[in-house]
Amino acid sequence: MKTLYTGMKVFHFGAKLDSLGREISAILPPVHIRIKPTNLCCHSCRYCAYRSEGLQLGKDMNDRDTIPRQKMLEIADDIIEMGVKAVTFSGGGEPFCYPHLLEVVQRLAESSVRFAALTNGARVTGEIAEYFALHATWLRVSIDGWDGASYARYRGVSDREFDRVLANLRQFRHYGGSCHVGASIIVDRENAGHVCQLVEKLRNTGIHSVKISPCIVSNDGRQNNEYHAPIFDRVKEEVARAAGTFAGDGFEIFDSYHRQLDSFQKVYTWCPYLQILPVIGADQNVYSCQDKAYNLDCGLIGSIRNRRFRDFWTDGKDKFFAIDPSRVCNHHCVADSKNRMVLEYLQANAEHLAFV
Ligand code: SF4
Numbered sequence: 001m002k003t004l005y006t007g008m009k010v011f012h013f014g015a016k017l018d019s020l021g022r023e024i025s026a027i028l029p030p031v032h033i034r035i036k037p038t039n040l041c042c043h044s045c046r047y048c049a050y051r052s053e054g055l056q057l058g059k060d061m062n063d064r065d066t067i068p069r070q071k072m073l074e075i076a077d078d079i080i081e082m083g084v085k086a087v088t089f090s091g092g093g094e095p096f097c098y099p100h101l102l103e104v105v106q107r108l109a110e111s112s113v114r115f116a117a118l119t120n121g122a123r124v125t126g127e128i129a130e131y132f133a134l135h136a137t138w139l140r141v142s143i144d145g146w147d148g149a150s151y152a153r154y155r156g157v158s159d160r161e162f163d164r165v166l167a168n169l170r171q172f173r174h175y176g177g178s179c180h181v182g183a184s185i186i187v188d189r190e191n192a193g194h195v196c197q198l199v200e201k202l203r204n205t206g207i208h209s210v211k212i213s214p215c216i217v218s219n220d221g222r223q224n225n226e227y228h229a230p231i232f233d234r235v236k237e238e239v240a241r242a243a244g245t246f247a248g249d250g251f252e253i254f255d256s257y258h259r260q261l262d263s264f265q266k267v268y269t270w271c272p273y274l275q276i277l278p279v280i281g282a283d284q285n286v287y288s289c290q291d292k293a294y295n296l297d298c299g300l301i302g303s304i305r306n307r308r309f310r311d312f313w314t315d316g317k318d319k320f321f322a323i324d325p326s327r328v329c330n331h332h333c334v335a336d337s338k339n340r341m342v343l344e345y346l347q348a349n350a351e352h353l354a355f356v
């Protein structure tokens with residue numbers, strides 16, 4: 001099987017890369033857009049990054065914002081017309097709580113735009129679930145508790161919700177189709193000793209993969225590492241045991257549990273990735289990335305409330321260079337290593353390119 005998680009995917013979009021610089025006049029569409037259709041959620045996770053005090057993410061989020069149906073259909077039409085390659089629906093809130101999701105993905109499925117979703121899995125049921133199973137590229141369910149009681153503590157839901165989510169995953173796989181179904185386990189001090197047990201339950205639903213990542217507790221890398229230090233070795237043992245016991249026969253385990261850099265300091269002054277993978281929020285604003293969604297002071301590229309996304313995107317390049325990462329992005333950033341690779345690629349001396 002070929003690699004799902006690699007920061008090198010963007011190098012398959014050479015024309016886009018070559019259009020990114022300030023001195024180039026061309027503006028090409030984003031390759032991939034994250035859309036947060038609604039900020040409403042049916043869970044109430046105690047660690048939710050969008051609702052945690054002290055984390056930059058979600059700072060200016062209004063829990064009740066939802067993209068109106070007509071606006072969402074207009075965005076879908078623009079995405080298709082512009083030639084955007086992929087859309088991921090995610091939170092803010094829970095995308096499967098958005099009442100128009102089926103209509104939107106049906107429209108995307110009639111085009112070449114691929115789509116996927118990040119979800120808590122609770123509403124992945126019925127017609128929308130079957131449509132995703134048959135037409136989406138991937139679906140990833142976030143999960144933390146390892147049984148009914150622990151899941152309820154994490155998420156402020158009933159003890160029965162854990163079994164319901166696993167049943168939803170099982171049913172999703174029964175629909176058939178080629179949608180890759182993964183789960184994402186966010187590890188903290190409470191579930192650190194239950195990773196292997198949870199991986200087994202997830203594998204038994206028939207899903208394809210599990211990704212294991214650290215919970216981010218601070219904008220400061222050193223504080224994150226201090227939080228994880230007492231559990232780090234134990235989690236690594238759990239992951240190794242899970243991989244040794246359950247990986248194989250079409251089931252993969254991705255170990256993304258790692259120490260953070262001590263400092264999230266950036267040295268570059270513009271962000272290539274915000275032209276590659278921007279975010280459209282439920283407030284109808286376009287943000288630079290998932291780490292700065294709902295940050296009006298330093299993550300906002302602009303508003304599409306009163307204009308079409310395609311017109312906003314192609315109307316001038318200055319907006320793409322207004323965010324200076326060396327000043328305002330000194331926090332966790334999923335695109336950092338990819339930004340550094342793209343900037344190095346763009347800085348290569350044209351006279352010397354042939355000397356590979
Ligand atoms: S399911 Fe996701 S969006 Fe909803 S509260 Fe939990 S972490 Fe937040």
Ligand code: SF4
Binds near residue numbers: 266328
């Ligand atoms: S550098 Fe990272 S955090 Fe800053 S805008 Fe770009 S992707 Fe977002």
